[in-house]
Amino acid sequence: MLSKTCEYALRAMIYIxxxxxxxxxxxxxxxxxxxxxxxxxxxxxxxxxxxxGYLQSSKGRYGGFYISDKEAKHSLADIISAxxxxxxxxxxxxGLPSCSEHxxxxxxxxxxxxxxxxxxxxxxxxxxxxxxxxPDQVLLLKRTI
Amino acid sequence: MLSKTCEYALRAMIYIxxxxxxxxxxxxxxxxxxxxxxxxxxxxxxxxxxxxGYLQSSKGRYGGFYISDKEAKHSLADIISAxxxxxxxxxxxxGLPSCSEHxxxxxxxxxxxxxxxxxxxxxxxxxxxxxxxxPDQVLLLKRTI
DNA sequence: TTTAATTCAGATATTTTTATCCGAATTAAA
DNA sequence: TTTAATTCGGATAAAAATATCTGAATTAAA
Numbered sequence: 418m419l420s421k422t423c424e425y426a427l428r429a430m431i432y433i434x435x436x437x438x439x440x441x442x443x444x445x446x447x448x449x450x451x452x453x454x455x456x457x458x459x460x461x462x463x464x465x466x467x468x469x470g471y472l473q474s475s476k477g478r479y480g481g482f483y484i485s486d487k488e489a490k491h492s493l494a495d496i497i498s499a500x501x502x503x504x505x506x507x508x509x510x511x512g513l514p515s516c517s518e519h520x521x522x523x524x525x526x527x528x529x530x531x532x533x534x535x536x537x538x539x540x541x542x543x544x545x546x547x548x549x550x551x552p553d554q555v556l557l558l559k560r561t562i
Numbered sequence: 563m564l565s566k567t568c569e570y571a572l573r574a575m576i577y578i579x580x581x582x583x584x585x586x587x588x589x590x591x592x593x594x595x596x597x598x599x600x601x602x603x604x605x606x607x608x609x610x611x612x613x614x615g616y617l618q619s620s621k622g623r624y625g626g627f628y629i630s631d632k633e634a635k636h637s638l639a640d641i642i643s644a645x646x647x648x649x650x651x652x653x654x655x656x657g658l659p660s661c662s663e664h665x666x667x668x669x670x671x672x673x674x675x676x677x678x679x680x681x682x683x684x685x686x687x688x689x690x691x692x693x694x695x696x697p698d699q700v701l702l703l704k705r706t707i
Numbered sequence: 708t709t710t711a712a713t714t715c716a717g718a719t720a721t722t723t724t725t726a727t728c729c730g731a732a733t734t735a736a737a
Numbered sequence: 738t739t740t741a742a743t744t745c746g747g748a749t750a751a752a753a754a755t756a757t758c759t760g761a762a763t764t765a766a767a
Contacts, residue, residue: 424657458756477764478712512569527683534676603726622734623742
């Protein structure tokens, strides 16, 4: 389904959203620990997303990452598309590049519905929703096993 | 979503099912050409599936692969699980190993529905359905672009 | 101004996935 | 019995994904 890179990205972005209040910068070490992921690798991923405009970053002491209200309008689907492309949301269930409405593969119609539900799931969830959570509602993103 | 290995496997198995009539062995070269895939790689994949009991193979001249009526009861979901495991059908939408009914991730409930629809799609499609197709209904599995 | 902590950038390393090579074993037909 | 065509098995190669290293640039606080 999602690449590991993409899973880290989603978890990191959710964590940052949850902790982006009043311009507070979220630091990479805290992010990586909180989502059980390799720090330098997540750093790279966030660098990329930051260049693409999905979040702010600031260097130097007390620097870190931040998701503004505007950036928080992005959905999880936006982030997935930015990293893994849209194969998940538009690809064929048998991996045929030529599959389409006009030239459907054997499972096209059924698969399409599942794919669309997946897209709905990820696109209905925006970073905003995490930003406005109260502290006691903040969700666990860490591996606990 | 699916690994490339798994995509090749599904397409190859469908092709073999379509051409498995009256004990007729389907030859690897024909399979690979028909599904636009690397012949030796698909050979390896089918060797594995054959060991796991998803199809027959016979060596030597005029040898090849064959799916019996019994084996054709398998669904596409069975083949996916055999190759990629069940992450697609059971995994978390954010990649959290600890996500579950009891300890749900932020998108658990919605995602679960999409995942289940995906499973339905693949598990409702059995190889049998391709085996019984008339020749003029045989479907295109080749890349055309 | 100095210092300590941080992200950035580019290179490198490791692991996994995808793909190929090659010779042995097998088989049916000639 | 010989031959040609095929799959099998194990090794190897290539490509892609994942992860780390290192030093430079930046920044806020002391």
